[in-house]
Structure formats: C-alpha cells, structure tokens
Amino acid sequence: MDDFRKLMYGVLVAFVAVLVVWVSFVYISACGFTFTCRRGQPAVVATSIPTLAAATLPAPDFSVQTIKLNQCRIAAVNLIGAWVSAGYPESDVFTFTDIDGQNCEATFSEDVHPVFTESNLWYPGSLSCSSCHNPDMAVSSSQMDLSSHEGILAGSRRTSPDAQGTDILGGGDWESSLLYDVLYVRKFMPLGRPPDVPAEGPVVFAGTAIEEGSQ
Ligand code: HEC
Structure with a gap:
C-alpha cells in the first residue's frame, strides 16, 4: 500500500x-x-513613411520673392513713434535708428500701415487694430478708423464719417499722444493684450538700411 x-x-x-x-x-x-x-502584442500599425511632396503645376516661381537683405528691425511702438515724430507723412520717407543701430528709412504704407492692419502681429492670436477700429463709425470701437492714413489722422470719437475727432497723434509730439498712452504707458491695446507683451511691442521688420555715404 x-x-x-x-x-x-x-x-x-x-x-x-x-x-x-x-x-x-x-x-x-x-x-x-x-x-x-x-x-x-499585435504589431503597431504605423503611418507610411512620407514620400516626396506632390509636384504642383505650374511649379512655384521662387524668383518672385525678392529678399531684402538690408531690412531693419525695430519695436512696433518705436516705429509708430518715429513716424509720428516725423510729422506722420503719408508717402514721404521718414528715418529711424533700428535695434542694431543702423540708420534706416521707411514709409507709412510699406512699414507703419501693417502694424495697424495685420493680425497676429502684437502677440500670437492678436486681432489687428483695424478689425475693431474700422471705417464703419456705427460699429467702430471709439469711433476711430485705424485702417488707413486718413482714418488715423482723423482721430477718435468721431461723430460722423467725415468729422474730425480727438487727435491720437499728439500733434506730432509722440510721447504726449493718446496712441503712445494706450500702447506704451497703459499697454491695453490691442484690447486683450497679455501682460507679457513688452511695452514697446514686438520687434518687426521695417524699412531698409540707408547705405553708408549714399546721403
Ligand atoms: C478687440 C478690439 C480692439 C482691438 C484689436 C484694438 N482696440 Fe483699441 N480700443 C478698443 C476699445 C473697445 C476701446 C475703448 C476703450 C475704452 O474706452 O475704455 C479702444 C480704445 C482705443 C484708443 C483710445 C481712443 C480714445 O479716444 O479713448 C486708442 C488710441 C486705441 N484703442 C488704439 C488701438 C491700437 C493702436 C490698436 C492696435 C495695436 C487697437 N486699439 C486694437 C478695442 C480694440
């Protein structure tokens, strides 16, 4: 057993x-x-390895993009300041010294106008000044049109499209202007501006360097 x-x-x-x-x-x-x-475990289904970008017809013409080699850089508020101090010319050239110390020249239409009309310029996601301050006096914030030279000179709190309002350019004395006050002193424009945007605004490409000895 x-x-x-x-x-x-x-x-x-x-x-x-x-x-x-x-x-x-x-x-x-x-x-x-x-x-x-x-x-x-089952094999990972991965996306396929990207191949070459699809060819387009007609081929993009890269020669059209002229690259300005002597472009200047300046903070947006200082650029507006230089333009105001020069008497806010509509088409005449005005000069400024850029952040690299170069002597530069710029115009309203090429260089200052975009600062008022381009979105995403003051900070990522920012609206353009002219989207709120537009030519339609019925809906424009502060009855002010910042979309054109004429509108900027006409000022704020206008009673009608052809009325002159409060001067926002300090009559050419930049630091006493309303624009300087809202942008640099009180820093609340563009509306919704986060506190980490520097007082003088973002540095932008504007104008061109004046060649040494050309003037
Ligand atoms: C999202 C809309 C909006 C944007 C974008 C905006 N503003 Fe304004 N702005 C306003 C409003 C609303 C007021 C009125 C504020 C108040 O009276 O308290 C104002 C007031 C002003 C004033 C004062 C006008 C006055 O007579 O008191 C100035 C100057 C100004 N904005 C300039 C600018 C500039 C320059 C920019 C672009 C850098 C800009 N604004 C972008 C909405 C906007």
Missing part, C-alpha cells in the same frame, strides 16, 4: 513538474524572460 502511494505521489509530482516545465518553455520561447510579453 505504501509503495503504491509513493508511486502515485511520484507520478503526480512528475506530472506537475513536466507541466510547469512545458508551460515555462512555451512562455519563454514566445515572450522571453519578461512578464510584459511584448511579442504577444
């Missing part, structure tokens, strides 16, 4: 041992010595 029992236990233990070895063998050969078993 005892012998039979021993035999039974022996067979049982051997059976369990073989089972464990077999399962381990299968597991290790499939998954290696890890419990995460990456090899058991």
Whole structure:
C-alpha cells in the first residue's frame, strides 16, 4: 500500500513538474524572460513613411520673392513713434535708428500701415487694430478708423464719417499722444493684450538700411 502511494505521489509530482516545465518553455520561447510579453502584442500599425511632396503645376516661381537683405528691425511702438515724430507723412520717407543701430528709412504704407492692419502681429492670436477700429463709425470701437492714413489722422470719437475727432497723434509730439498712452504707458491695446507683451511691442521688420555715404 505504501509503495503504491509513493508511486502515485511520484507520478503526480512528475506530472506537475513536466507541466510547469512545458508551460515555462512555451512562455519563454514566445515572450522571453519578461512578464510584459511584448511579442504577444499585435504589431503597431504605423503611418507610411512620407514620400516626396506632390509636384504642383505650374511649379512655384521662387524668383518672385525678392529678399531684402538690408531690412531693419525695430519695436512696433518705436516705429509708430518715429513716424509720428516725423510729422506722420503719408508717402514721404521718414528715418529711424533700428535695434542694431543702423540708420534706416521707411514709409507709412510699406512699414507703419501693417502694424495697424495685420493680425497676429502684437502677440500670437492678436486681432489687428483695424478689425475693431474700422471705417464703419456705427460699429467702430471709439469711433476711430485705424485702417488707413486718413482714418488715423482723423482721430477718435468721431461723430460722423467725415468729422474730425480727438487727435491720437499728439500733434506730432509722440510721447504726449493718446496712441503712445494706450500702447506704451497703459499697454491695453490691442484690447486683450497679455501682460507679457513688452511695452514697446514686438520687434518687426521695417524699412531698409540707408547705405553708408549714399546721403
Ligand atoms: C478687440 C478690439 C480692439 C482691438 C484689436 C484694438 N482696440 Fe483699441 N480700443 C478698443 C476699445 C473697445 C476701446 C475703448 C476703450 C475704452 O474706452 O475704455 C479702444 C480704445 C482705443 C484708443 C483710445 C481712443 C480714445 O479716444 O479713448 C486708442 C488710441 C486705441 N484703442 C488704439 C488701438 C491700437 C493702436 C490698436 C492696435 C495695436 C487697437 N486699439 C486694437 C478695442 C480694440
């Protein structure tokens, strides 16, 4: 009887041992010595490797993009200031010194106008001044049109489209102007301007450097 029992236990233990070895063998050969078993997971379906950009017809003409090599850089508020101090000319050239100390010249239409009419200029996501201060006096904030030279000179709080309003340019004295006050002193324009926008506004590309000795 005892012998039979021993035999039974022996067979049982051997059976369990073989089972464990077999399962381990299968597991290790499939998954290696890890419990995460990456090899058991389905292959990642990746996007295909991007190929060359599709060719367009007609081919873009890169020669049209003239690159100005002698462009100047100046903070937006200082650019407006230089223009105001020069008597806010509509088409005449005015001069300024840029952040690299170069003598530069600029015009209203090329350089100052975009500062009032371009969005995303004062900070990412900013509206342009002219989107709120537009020519339609019925809806324009502060009844002021900052979309054109004529509108800027006509000032704010105008009673009708052809009325002259409050001068925002300080009569040419930049630091006493309303524009300087809202942009640089109180820093609340463009409306919604976050506090981390520097007082003098973002640095923009404007004007061109005057060649040494050309004047
Ligand atoms: C989101 C709309 C909005 C944008 C963008 C905006 N403004 Fe204004 N602005 C206003 C409103 C509204 C007022 C009136 C605020 C008040 O009276 O308290 C105002 C007032 C002003 C005033 C004062 C006018 C006065 O007579 O008191 C000036 C100057 C001005 N803005 C200039 C600018 C300039 C320059 C920009 C662009 C850099 C600009 N604004 C962008 C809405 C805007």
